[in-house]
Amino acid sequence: MVESSPTTEDRFSEGKVTFEKITGLPANAFLDGLENVAPAFGRFVMEWEFADVYGSSSLDLKTRETIMIAACAALGATAAPILKLRIGSALRAGVSRQEIIDICIQVGIPAGLPAALSAIQIAGEVFAAVKNPS
Known part of the structure; x- marks a missing residue:
């Protein structure tokens, strides 16, 4: 069949x-x-x-969203609007604010400090717009 x-x-x-x-x-x-x-x-x-x-995918949603944050953060300004969307999705999937910041910091190693700093600033914007304090 x-x-x-x-x-x-x-x-x-x-x-x-x-x-x-x-x-x-x-x-x-x-x-x-x-x-x-x-x-x-x-x-x-x-x-x-x-x-x-x-x-x-065999990956759980939290892992997938973590990967999306890292990849978008590494792309820098090109992916900024999608990074903002994915940070919100990651929060919905259970990724904590601290984990998101730590992901952005780790991205600084291969992608450079400007990419990490930009990602952290975008995360701060999303955090300010989201009422959930996780």
Whole structure:
């Protein structure tokens, strides 16, 4: 028997649900932000990142969000908006504020102090906007 793979529409729907669960934000708001510029890319993000990758990873959510913070922090200013989003997602996944700061500090070793400092400043902005003191 040949197992059928999920349809693109199934993956898109699954990705939207996962996006909302992880980020706490409406998927349609994210997609609307790309609608006039790159609507296919928004769909790709939902299907690939949030349905395929997040849907089949052996890593727990806290570990995945920790990795996302480290990678985005290492990219520096290029990834600043996504870093801000992922810090919020990490807090939702149970990563503590101190762990987030420690991740940013560790990034300073391979990526440099400017990248670490920028990431710490972004973390401070997210912390100030989030009421949960964890």
